[in-house]
Structure formats: C-alpha cells, structure tokens
Amino acid sequence: MLRAKLQKQLEPFVLQTDLTLNARVTGVFGSSGCGKTTLLNCIAGLTNPDEGIIRVGETDFYDSTKRINVPCRHRQVGYVFQEGLLFDHLTVRQNLTYSRHERTGPKLEQVVDVLELGHVLHRSASKLSGGESRRVAIGRAILSAPRLLLLDEPLTGLDRRMSGKTLSYIQSVLDAFDMQTIYVSHSISDIVYLCNEVVVVDRGKVIQQGTPTELLGAMVSADRAPLPTLKNIFPLTICKSPGSDSTVTGKLGDQTLIISGNAPEGDVTAMVYARDVILANQKPIGISARNVLSGRIERIESNDARCVVSVDVGVMWMVEITRSARDELKLEVAADVFVIVKASAIQLIETTPRPR
Amino acid sequence: MLAFLDSIEWMAVAISLKVSVCAIAIIIVPSMLLATWLARSNSRLKAIVETLIVVPLVLPPVIVGIGLLVLMGSVSKSLAFTWWAAVVASGIVSVPLLVRTLRAGIESIDPRLSQVATTLGASPFRVWMTITLPQCWPALVGGVTLAWARAIGEFGATLIVAGNIQGKTQTIPLAMYTQWQVGGRNVWPLALASVLIALTAVFVSESLIRKGRKNRVNASG
Numbered sequence: 001m002l003r004a005k006l007q008k009q010l011e012p013f014v015l016q017t018d019l020t021l022n023a024r025v026t027g028v029f030g031s032s033g034c035g036k037t038t039l040l041n042c043i044a045g046l047t048n049p050d051e052g053i054i055r056v057g058e059t060d061f062y063d064s065t066k067r068i069n070v071p072c073r074h075r076q077v078g079y080v081f082q083e084g085l086l087f088d089h090l091t092v093r094q095n096l097t098y099s100r101h102e103r104t105g106p107k108l109e110q111v112v113d114v115l116e117l118g119h120v121l122h123r124s125a126s127k128l129s130g131g132e133s134r135r136v137a138i139g140r141a142i143l144s145a146p147r148l149l150l151l152d153e154p155l156t157g158l159d160r161r162m163s164g165k166t167l168s169y170i171q172s173v174l175d176a177f178d179m180q181t182i183y184v185s186h187s188i189s190d191i192v193y194l195c196n197e198v199v200v201v202d203r204g205k206v207i208q209q210g211t212p213t214e215l216l217g218a219m220v221s222a223d224r225a226p227l228p229t230l231k232n233i234f235p236l237t238i239c240k241s242p243g244s245d246s247t248v249t250g251k252l253g254d255q256t257l258i259i260s261g262n263a264p265e266g267d268v269t270a271m272v273y274a275r276d277v278i279l280a281n282q283k284p285i286g287i288s289a290r291n292v293l294s295g296r297i298e299r300i301e302s303n304d305a306r307c308v309v310s311v312d313v314g315v316m317w318m319v320e321i322t323r324s325a326r327d328e329l330k331l332e333v334a335a336d337v338f339v340i341v342k343a344s345a346i347q348l349i350e351t352t353p354r355p356r
Numbered sequence: 357m358l359a360f361l362d363s364i365e366w367m368a369v370a371i372s373l374k375v376s377v378c379a380i381a382i383i384i385v386p387s388m389l390l391a392t393w394l395a396r397s398n399s400r401l402k403a404i405v406e407t408l409i410v411v412p413l414v415l416p417p418v419i420v421g422i423g424l425l426v427l428m429g430s431v432s433k434s435l436a437f438t439w440w441a442a443v444v445a446s447g448i449v450s451v452p453l454l455v456r457t458l459r460a461g462i463e464s465i466d467p468r469l470s471q472v473a474t475t476l477g478a479s480p481f482r483v484w485m486t487i488t489l490p491q492c493w494p495a496l497v498g499g500v501t502l503a504w505a506r507a508i509g510e511f512g513a514t515l516i517v518a519g520n521i522q523g524k525t526q527t528i529p530l531a532m533y534t535q536w537q538v539g540g541r542n543v544w545p546l547a548l549a550s551v552l553i554a555l556t557a558v559f560v561s562e563s564l565i566r567k568g569r570k571n572r573v574n575a576s577g
Contacts, residue, residue, distance in 0.1 A: 073477050073479065074477075079472070085466065085468055087469065087472075087486075089490045099477050144477060
C-alpha cells in the first residue's frame, strides 16, 4: 500500500495529492509538466515535498510533522527513468548488478531470462539499442529488490514497434515479479493494457482515480480533444505455422484468431486499433473478414461524435464506432455482440517471454 | 645537449619534478571535491568560492607570492624558503586550472545518473567513485596535466616564498633565470629539459585518455 499525501510548490502551480494506492499496478496519466515526475521523485526521495506524508506499507518514508525523511538510498524504490539512463561506462551485467541486492531480491538469471538479456550481458551499455537499454534499466531496478517499482514513461523515444515490444516485456516482468508498481504514461492504451487502477493528474491535482476503463469513459464523455488513438494490446498464443495463404492462427482464450503474416509458434503480443474493429448485433454471414468473435458489452462511453464500446471477448477489447452506429444497432451494456476484425488489422508486436 | 647539464642543474630538474608532483598530489582530492560541489550545488556561496578560486589565475604571481609569504609569516615561519613553500606556491596557482577543467567535465555528466545510482542504494562516496569519477576521467587527466604543467613552470610566487637557493628550492625556471642573468651556457639545455618533460606529460595523459576509451570499446565486445 502506498500513501502519498503531499504538497510541493512548483512553477506555476502546487502539486497537491492525497492518494492511497492499493492496486498492484497503478497508472499515473496526465499531460507533460503536470507534476507526474515530481510525484515520483518525491516518492523515491529525490525531491522533498514541502509538507506531507509518504508511506509504503507500514514504513514512513517522509512525514513532515514527525520530521521523518528516509534518504533516497535507503527507501528501496526501483526507479526506471525516461530514456533508461544506463551507466554507459559499465557492461550490461555490471549495470544489472549495481545495486548488490541479489541475495535478497530476484536472481540475476531469472531477470535476464524474463527480459531476454542473455546475449548482451557482456556488452557495453553504450552499445545497446533503445529497446535493449530500456530492458536493462527495468532489470536493474528489479534487481535492487524494490518495495515499490516506479516506471516514468519508460517507452519515451522508442518507435511504435519497439514501444509495443518493450510494453510486452514490462507486462512479463510485472507478471513474474510481485511488487507494487506505479506506471507513468501519456498513453491510455498502455495504461489499459498494464494497469489495474489509474490516477489522472492535471496541473498538480489528482482529478480522477479509478479503473482504466472508467478513465477512458470519462475522457470520451468529457469530449476531450484529441482523444488518443486507442489500441487493444493483448497476449496471443500462435498455435499454427503459416499456411498456404500466408496467415497464422492464434488462440485468444477460447477463441481463435486468424492473422495475416508470418510468426513462429509460441506466445506473442498482438495489437489492433479500436477504430479497425467492427461490431455486429447478429452473426454476419458471407463476410471477407476472417475473425468474428462473440463477446458481451461491458461499458459504453460516448460523446456527441464518438462512442467507445468495451467488449469482453476473453480479454477486454475497445471498439470505436460512431454514435449513429450505436443508435442503429441499439447497443446496450450486457448485450451479446459479434466483434469483427480483418486478419490484416491484427499486428503481431513481438514474441515475448512468459513468466515461468 | 642534456649531457651539458651539471649536477646543480640536474638537481633543479629533480626539485621541479618533486615540487610539482607533490603540489598536484596535495591539491587533487580537494580540487575534485570542490569541482563536484561547484558543478552540482545551488548554494549562494558558489559565486564567492568561484571568484576566490580564479584569483590566483588572474593576479600577478608575485602578488600571490607576497600574499603567501605574509600568510606563512603569521602561520608557520619555518615553512618559508623551503621546498615545501615552493609546493604550496605551485599548488595554489595550479588549483584554478584543475578545478575549472574538472568542473566542466562533471557538468557534462547527466546528474540523473547519480540519482539512478542513489535509488539503487549507493552511498554518495560509491556514486562518486563508480559513476562520477569514471565518467569525468578524461577531464581529470586533462586537468591534472594542465595543472602539473602550470606547477612545473611556476616562477614568480615560488621565487618570493621559497627563494632561489641552489640544490634546495631552485626549480628549472629559477635555474634558467639565474643562468640567463649570468650569461651561463646551460639556459638552452634547461629549456630543452622543460620541453621534454612537458611533451612526456602530454603524451602520457593522451595515452591514458585513449586507454580509457579503448577499454570502453573492448567492453562492448
């Protein structure tokens, strides 16, 4: 449990939070310069609040009334900064083992295995690609045996493909190592994919706290422009190698998906844009789209122009349709619907390791 | 040509090396601490400290020498006119070059790297030894070379505080000055000795910087 009730004067506003976070992975969402990183810095002990309380579990990190201020190096908070920030003069292995907590925390071999870093272990940190350096930064933080893991926009500066791949590694790490995590991001899709809870910060104030789908609903209802491009990111198991028509078959829970392209058998992460998904209230007959999944509507959020429908198809999918389409199909919460996706609309991001 | 140096002049070379090496050995740690503080601190005292550090660089060395002599008179009279006085004078005039070069090197390092190390549980000393020092290695080597060159060439302040005593406080520049005054034949061999020492120092420092870079490349393999 993280308690962060604090106040800090920033230019040109005051960061003021009163948060109690219990979720395993909490997303912090907000525009640039709204105070997200300062909040993380206060929790990590890199910046002191003007006043307040910061507590993790039963341990007070900071309490202005009791004059408690645990130094950053004793807080055991794993912090992954934007751009990774590796120690370029050291090797990957030296970066990973810098914290010297291997005896009490996760084992190096386990972290290297989950993040697939074995082949770069003896390479200089300065010679890594962007995605590799983020993975090393995450591994380094995990190996410090943190009581709390802070990820500050760890996908900044990565291209779309690398960003999706790194996101799936983060999911693997969160599955493999049990630790409370705070994930700061601009991307609502990333937060929906990774987080159990989300906190929205605007000009230093927490304006909303709830589940990622509640946040999404509020964003649609508030008609915030521009609504970010919504993506459905989900794990998939490729169970059949390419056939004669250059497609592969993937299992999504009980449902089967057909995807254009080539991929080896095994676990992958897939992505499909919410705007590329079609909804039908009856099972379509004679249709070229290869994937027709049955599901149930969990939420409908709409504004004057757009409507985002959350459908449970084994995992939660967001489908973006027009308001007129919603009215015409008479879509309601708990209604059974069919989700239609073209095989070419599903993108396989990368084969990812799964926790053992 | 160097064979023409007599024993007194060889002694001047030895005293120069001894004085300059001792001066750098004494100032190196305080200079590193000072450079780190100047590079990272937001203290209001910074402007005053910066000014005080630059003073020996801009004042005529004779004034620095007189100031030191007055200070020694009130603190330890036995220090004046010894080779240790020459060490103090050389150290004082070399500090600005070492601090300024090191400070520039430290400022070029992303301060967030130290923050990362701190979140990983490292003490300030460990952060300095494992992150700051290796990252500013070229600046340290360059700064030490510059400061040492300044120390071995020091003349004015040394003459005032240590005198020009043959075999005791007479350094290369002072020996050259003496030879020049009396029209002695050994001015040019002494000058050549100075040039050779300086070139050797530059060669060694460049090799150390290159070796540091090479180690990084090898680590990448």
